[in-house]
Amino acid sequence: MTDVLAELRTEFPVRESWIYLNHAAVAPLPNCVVAAVNAFLRDANRNGSTGFAHWMSVREQVRADAARLLGAQPSEVAITTSTSQGLLTVAEGLEFGPGDEILVIQDDFPANLIPWWRQKRRGAEVRVVPRRADGRVPASDVLAAVTPATKLVAIPWVLYDTGFRLDLPSIGAGLVDHPALFCVDAIQGLGAFPIDVEAAHIDFLSADSHKWMLGMEGIGLFYVRAAALERLDAPFTSWLSVEDPFTPWEPGRPLLPDARRFEYASLPTMEIFGLGACLELLLRTDPARMGPRVLELTDQLTAGLQHLGWTLRSPRAEPTENSGIVLATPPDRDASTWVDRLAERGVSVIPRAGGLRFSPHAWNTAEELERLFALLRELA
DSSP, X not given: OOHHHHHHHTTOGGGGTOEEOBTTTOOOOOHHHHXXXXXXXXXXXXXXTTTHHHHXXXXXXXXXXXXXXXXXXXXXXXXXXXXXXXXXXXXXXXXXXXXXXXXXXXXXXXXXXXXHHGGGGGTOEEEEEOOOTTSOOOHHHHHHTOOTTEEEXXXXXXXXXXXXXXXXXXXXXXXXXXXXEEEEEOTTTBTTBOOOTTTTTOXXXXXXXXXXXXXXXXXXXXXXXXXXXXXXXXXXXXXXXXXXXXXXXXXXXXXXXXXXXXXXXXXXXXXXXXXXXXXXXXXXXXHXXXXXXXXXXXXXXXXXXXXXXXXXXXXXXXXXXXXXXXEEEOTTOOHHHHHHHHHHTTXXXXXXXXXXXXXXXXXXXXXXXXXXXXXXXXXX
């Protein structure tokens, strides 16, 4: 483990009690996030809202840091309370009608399916890009499904169950000359792997911070490409969506000229402080360094589980298609019992799709995985 990753590991006291392999569910909070939240709480406790101007400056620093993480401009980033909020903003903000098509991926997480299926009430058709028999969804399959009627391609960066990582740059490049917009649910990749939304030609991206970004639940990011801003209505607008929100409102007041228009109501300031801390941690450690480490760990997991007779369910044909998620089925196929037995011995994983989903981050170690394998042998 490099020095920077060893330093990252010190942020997680959970390591003293758990082999924590559950980042695809909810990440443990690092010390820096806890410290930032506590600092805000102490300030609000002692000073009330007298620090409001400082709170707003923290919000803008968070926006700037989020833009750095995404390869975007701060004006293209809105702070949200969930991945779903960003996806719903796109679903309800685009004008869908009869003849319009929306492309989704087979068996994606419901948060990235339900908003699109609701557009059938407007006459839109939802078309599903199937997973191949081996579980892969190559960029060529997504692009082959695009037709002249396709208005939106709404896909995940990483499949939440098997961990297959879609090739966003290739898909984005394939859509450059097509009028379809490109929307990405990035929650299972953002923080663990680098991304450049501009280079990948992504129009909309949404992610919460509580998984691979190592932050809290209830706070996230929504990216809107500047060129796509006026194609997206602000379906939820209120006092913070408009210019000069603290002056008496008059009909006709214009919306804010950038992504801030989607921050229509009060946001949880405490969680913004936490988001700022996890963004600083990610930028300091750098997903470009964390990504290879995550892949090393999941390669080790894959080899060790297969050696113990577990059936690998994650397609791992190419390193660029791998992620921090490994799905595997135990020899006795009793996934829930294995989750409970491992939890009793200090290992945190979760059942998914009939198997166990393991999801280490860059701060985990090879030694922890060897301890996991020893436990699996002991419990077999």
